[in-house]
Amino acid sequence: MIIQAAFRPPFSSARRTACTSALNRSGAKSQLVDRSRRLFDEDFVPTLSSRGGRRELLRNEGVSDRKPSILVRFKGVDEMTREEDGRSGAAEIKRVLVIGAGAAGLAAAVELAREGHDVVVYEKSSEIGGVWNYTPDADSDPLSIDPQRKRVHSSMYASLRTNLPRELMGFLDFPFLAKEGRDKRRYPGYEEVNSYLRDFAEHHDLLSLIEFGVEVENVRLKKAGNGNSASESRDLKWIVRSNRFGKFNHEPQTKEDVFDAVVICNGHYAEPKLINIPGVESWPGFQMHSHNYRVPESFQDKIIVIIGNANSGGDISKELAEVAKEVHVCGRRWPETAQIKQQGNIWLHPLVERACEDGTVKFQDGKSTRADVILHCTGYLYSFPFLDTEGVVTVKDGRIDPLYKHVFVPAFGPTLSFVGLPQKIVPFPLFQAQSKWISKLLSGKVKLPSESTMMSDLKQFYDELEANGITTYNTHTMFKRDQFVYCDWILEQCGAQPLDSWREAIYFSAHANKGTSTNYRDDWKDQDLLDTATKSLVELSERLSLQVK
Structure with missing residues (x-):
């Protein structure tokens, strides 16, 4: 290809x-x-x-x-993996574990159930929604580097609103329409997204599939055949050890179970990524990662350096500017329209060169400021501490390897899959498309290429990334x-309509x-496009007999 x-x-x-x-x-x-x-x-x-x-x-x-x-290559229809003959045969029913009841896990559960699979979802917390569940609690270590710290999954801050309009965010067959008595804004707050996910789960009766208070401790392969190649994936099974935290359990109860397939939907916004700042170990100020930021009040009259100018850095810097003395935002790249200058009490800078013992932070342009706080808005790492594939799957420098089309490990075929790894995307529709593909593969209606073909495809993908200067860290960025x-x-692989x-x-x-626009969430210029989308989504809701208020 x-x-x-x-x-x-x-x-x-x-x-x-x-x-x-x-x-x-x-x-x-x-x-x-x-x-x-x-x-x-x-x-x-x-x-x-x-x-x-x-x-x-x-x-x-x-x-x-x-x-x-991003160089994601695709086969033409003449090379498609869909097996037309398999569509008319009886579907294979698999016992499938979904790890996580966030948006990706809910999408996976729906599509697997639609295909008739025996589905169970393990969710560590007591609620659905994953990262969309706000809590005022945060990790006990503000930088989230202490392996013994008390961990909090959510990275949600109290003022967060979506950075995508709601008409894009909804699942393909469950429109995210405004409802009376709720947040009707085009770019709603996290509570409205969480309410939408609850609506989705209740509509599809997903709560009956979810076991709450269950933390997956280990996922390992149980070989039933003579090998572990994709061609033998019908024989592969997975042993899952979990800890169950009941209301009245002083100690978690450990359980092992066996599944035909495991779908990993544990998200990638819980393990903070930090960048190295020379001298920061001797710098006397306070450091934290945005994963642990919730509200601005504790930053009153502080001088704050924010590392990172993407979505969270942009939002948090504007909020902190309302209470802080100064906010200095550092970015690797700035849009050409953004000059590196002062904007009110917000200063824009290139990256930090070093932090000094006297409390000063120096920037790469030679400027400096005394600072009380360094706030890292530097993104997150992929982390699957429970997954034991005996070295087949590795996670390094932002790349999960080997992974065919960001979903499947070639050696294990459809029995081990990941939903929601791509970044810089409209998440919920992509989760649903991936989940539909996984479900049909497990039921035998669709076939993957051979293991060697998938590995060859992946090698070519990596070669093209390198040749075009795209870093390993951006392997899963779209x-x-x-x-x-x-x-x-x-x-298309699933025989479904395109977007x-x-x-x-x-x-x-x-x-x-x-x-x-600094006020893009409330001031837009594409009302005619919004009207087109709303009309389409309302008609879809009516066809599906969904409640529209």
Whole structure:
């Protein structure tokens, strides 16, 4: 398989015709394309050439227009893994464990149950929602580096609102529409997202599948055949040891069980990532990671240095500026429109060069400031401390290896999978697409390529990443439009319809608005796109007999 110029994956003519016909029937194609083009300058225009979209690479997003962005390659339909003959046969029923009852785990549970699998979900906490569950509690170590610390899963701060509009965030067959008596904002707070997930779980009767207060301690392979290759994956089973924390248990009860397959949905916003700052071990101030940030009051009149200018760094810096004396935000890269200068009591800087014993923090541009606090908004690490594959799967420098299409370990076929690893995405629809693929593979309606083919594909993927200057840490990052191509490809493997084209158009309009407006959550310029999406989602809700208020 060869990646093509401007990252156009090779799809069959029949597939292209079907996509184009569907979009033409909707009558929305030309309107959405024209609207997208009006929202961007000429260097920032995605081109929608079919429903579900084949896209032109955005030239000013940090990757040259001569390079594919994330380089996720896809097979053409003539190389598809779908087994048409298998569709008419009886589905295989598997006993499947889903680890985690956050959004990814809920999506996996629904799709597995739809395929008739025997599903159980282990959730460590007492609630669904995962990272969307706010708690005022935080890790006992503010930097979250002490291995013996009291751990808190959620990274939610009290003021958090989504950075994507609600019409994009919802699952594909359960629209995230505003409801009376709840947060009706287009970019709602975390409580509304958590309420939506509860609605989703209750609608699909998922609570009956979830065992709360169960922490997975170990997942290991139980070999029933002569090997552990994907070709023998029908014989593979997994032994899972868990600790159960009941209401009246002084000590957790340990249990072992065996499953045909394990789907890992434990999220990747609980294990903070820190960057090295020379001299910080002698710096006398207070350090913490944004994982443990909740409210701004304790930072009154402080001088704060924030490391990182992505979503959390941007939100938290603006909130802290209301109470702090000074806020200094450091970023590896700044948009061309953002000059490195003072904005009120917020200063923008390049990265920190070093921290000094006298309390000073020096920046790479030669400037410095005395600081009381260094707040690390530096992202998170993938972590699966319970997974024991005897060295088959490794996690290093942000890469889970080997992983076919960010989901499957080639040696284990569909019996071990991950949902929700890609970053910089619209999460819930992608979770659902991945879960649908996993479910159909386990039921035998879809087949993976051979282990050797998947490993060859993965090697080519890594080679292309390196050749195009994309770091190992960004192996699972999807830059802008790649997620839409990725989701469409997965949905195609399952025989499902591609994403509606308004999704990509709104994604890019929201991204453009975010780059030019400090109040992007409440002031937008794509009302016509929002109207198109809302009409589509309301009609879908009515067809599915979902309650719309």
